[in-house]
Amino acid sequence: MSHTTNESDDGVLSRDQIEPPLAEEGSSGGSANGGVVLKKGPWTSAEDGILIEYVKKHGEGNWNAVQKHSGLSRCGKSCRLRWANHLRPNLKKGAFTQEEEQLIIELHAKMGNKWARMAAHLPGRTDNEIKNYWNTRIKRHQRAGLPLYPPEVSFQASQERQLGLNVSGINTRDKGHQDLLRTNSYEIPDVIFDSLKANHGISPYVPELPGITASSILVKSLSSSQYGSFMSPMMHRQKRLRESMALIPGYSGSVKTDSPLFDQFQDNSFDKVAQSFGLCFPFDADPTNKNPQSFGGNRGSHTLANGNFSASKPTSGLVKMELPSLQYPEDGLGSWGTSPPPLLETVDTFIQSPPTGTVESSPRNSGLLDALLHEAKTLSSTKNHSSDKSSNSSTVIPGELAESSALNICETEWEDLGDPLSPLGQTATSLFTECTPISTCGSSLDEPPATETLTGCNAKSELVDQAWSPEREKETTTLLDVTCPDILQASDWLEQGSGYIKDQVVMMDNIATLLGDDLSSHYKQMSAGASTSNQGWRLGSCVWNNMPAVCQMSELPSENCYLSNL
DNA sequence: AAACAGCCCAACCGCAGAGTA
DNA sequence: CTACTCTGCGGTTGGGCTGTT
Numbered sequence: 356m357s358h359t360t361n362e363s364d365d366g367v368l369s370r371d372q373i374e375p376p377l378a379e380e381g382s383s384g385g386s387a388n389g390g391v392v393l394k395k396g397p398w399t400s401a402e403d404g405i406l407i408e409y410v411k412k413h414g415e416g417n418w419n420a421v422q423k424h425s426g427l428s429r430c431g432k433s434c435r436l437r438w439a440n441h442l443r444p445n446l447k448k449g450a451f452t453q454e455e456e457q458l459i460i461e462l463h464a465k466m467g468n469k470w471a472r473m474a475a476h477l478p479g480r481t482d483n484e485i486k487n488y489w490n491t492r493i494k495r496h497q498r499a500g501l502p503l504y505p506p507e508v509s510f511q512a513s514q515e516r517q518l519g520l521n522v523s524g525i526n527t528r529d530k531g532h533q534d535l536l537r538t539n540s541y542e543i544p545d546v547i548f549d550s551l552k553a554n555h556g557i558s559p560y561v562p563e564l565p566g567i568t569a570s571s572i573l574v575k576s577l578s579s580s581q582y583g584s585f586m587s588p589m590m591h592r593q594k595r596l597r598e599s600m601a602l603i604p605g606y607s608g609s610v611k612t613d614s615p616l617f618d619q620f621q622d623n624s625f626d627k628v629a630q631s632f633g634l635c636f637p638f639d640a641d642p643t644n645k646n647p648q649s650f651g652g653n654r655g656s657h658t659l660a661n662g663n664f665s666a667s668k669p670t671s672g673l674v675k676m677e678l679p680s681l682q683y684p685e686d687g688l689g690s691w692g693t694s695p696p697p698l699l700e701t702v703d704t705f706i707q708s709p710p711t712g713t714v715e716s717s718p719r720n721s722g723l724l725d726a727l728l729h730e731a732k733t734l735s736s737t738k739n740h741s742s743d744k745s746s747n748s749s750t751v752i753p754g755e756l757a758e759s760s761a762l763n764i765c766e767t768e769w770e771d772l773g774d775p776l777s778p779l780g781q782t783a784t785s786l787f788t789e790c791t792p793i794s795t796c797g798s799s800l801d802e803p804p805a806t807e808t809l810t811g812c813n814a815k816s817e818l819v820d821q822a823w824s825p826e827r828e829k830e831t832t833t834l835l836d837v838t839c840p841d842i843l844q845a846s847d848w849l850e851q852g853s854g855y856i857k858d859q860v861v862m863m864d865n866i867a868t869l870l871g872d873d874l875s876s877h878y879k880q881m882s883a884g885a886s887t888s889n890q891g892w893r894l895g896s897c898v899w900n901n902m903p904a905v906c907q908m909s910e911l912p913s914e915n916c917y918l919s920n921l
Numbered sequence: 922a923a924a925c926a927g928c929c930c931a932a933c934c935g936c937a938g939a940g941t942a
Numbered sequence: 943c944t945a946c947t948c949t950g951c952g953g954t955t956g957g958g959c960t961g962t963t
Contacts, residue, residue, distance in 0.1 A: 398932090418947090432949090435948080437932085470951070470952095471949085471950055483930090
């Protein structure tokens, strides 16, 4: 589509076309440049002609001179863009071919948002074109609940990244991209699996493959469910999403017909499920997917696979989530978790954008929670000796203790429980410690991949929003019982850990005490929920049963879940 | 057929990094 | 070292197109 085609196309350039009256410039956003008003907006064919002539004479470059030498009332930047995107020779117009699309996907998996470099691999295509295509693709896939990268592409990219390969001059270390890759292609930050690798043999689904990260494997295993189980790719957007929701036992009545799927989550009981479980889908549309142990290809794994930890951002029911910077108002954030992978920017934006209008959101900004959690941790450690024997390589920075505090709470407890009880046989402590950094640190593009440290992590304090009323819990329980009957195997495991739960409640009380009136009530609510109903916990673990234990663990206490989901 | 909503894409802006005078 | 220019990128905007109601 070209705006040019809508304008005077006779090829004759009138003075007005080149330098429209100021009044018109005002409306089109023209700007003055050394007394010359620069035109904005769609290019006319006449302008194109001038630019082409100029480039023929002077070659590309020195774009700011175009306006001076040719009389074209366009800024150099505009000229460069116009030339690069539309006028230069050998430009390929029209839709991307399948081969090109495939290449873009592969290149993006390797490069991230390096549009220009990607364009270099696609003769005749421009960076802008590729960017637009990709953004469109993102939207489309988010709507459809599809991954941005086919598993094999993701796998390969992950593999290459892991090996530190530099593919075609591509810096596979591109950080932002790594985040994106994680987020968009179900790649779980490797940190999750440090412990898994350290405990090889525990999970048969994490084979030892040199140079292949467990996350890569996860990606692999996710592939089946991704395309087959979660939601039919043929399903069409919100309509299909609504239909899907209607399929959820016990939930159909709550479905609003005009809301994107996850908008609904914010307003009804399902939101807590979604939030607490990282916005995973507690149901599996694919009844054939029966492998409860499969790391990725399972129910409830979708969200984690998507890296949508932040999807569990709690919002008060009436508060619309702030739109991400990416313009996906219709379903972008509304579909967290279902949709693959919001970009991490999205996540980040979201984190930075607390819900407004309620007291519940305030702690996040104060940093108070950090201190509270830290203190709680301190309190806790007086009761339970705390050892940092996590098998991971994470380095908890003292200043960042907030999260690790919350996590260490569990860490301690799980050590007491005895890790062998874990369904995954995984060292729960290590998993737990590693969980949070992933979900929190990993949410920021400005931070290094959450592989080693917690640097920069901030405990988010939406835990207030996370308060589970017994009713909520019950709803969740019912729903999950119905939808995830085969993952209850973890319940035994968890029930054996009832001591953990008790201790957890103690911890909550400690925190509640520290929180004071407003917050403590929420906290105590959670405590009550925990103490009065094990089922909620159990179900929480059930949902995550097929996922790395870290998720199960982070799931248990809703506030910790939240922390880990930020 | 009309109204509407959503999609697509060209083009813009601001910012940052690199190169150069 | 500073200022300037060019280039690339992320994010955004606005209007035409298209599909749906």
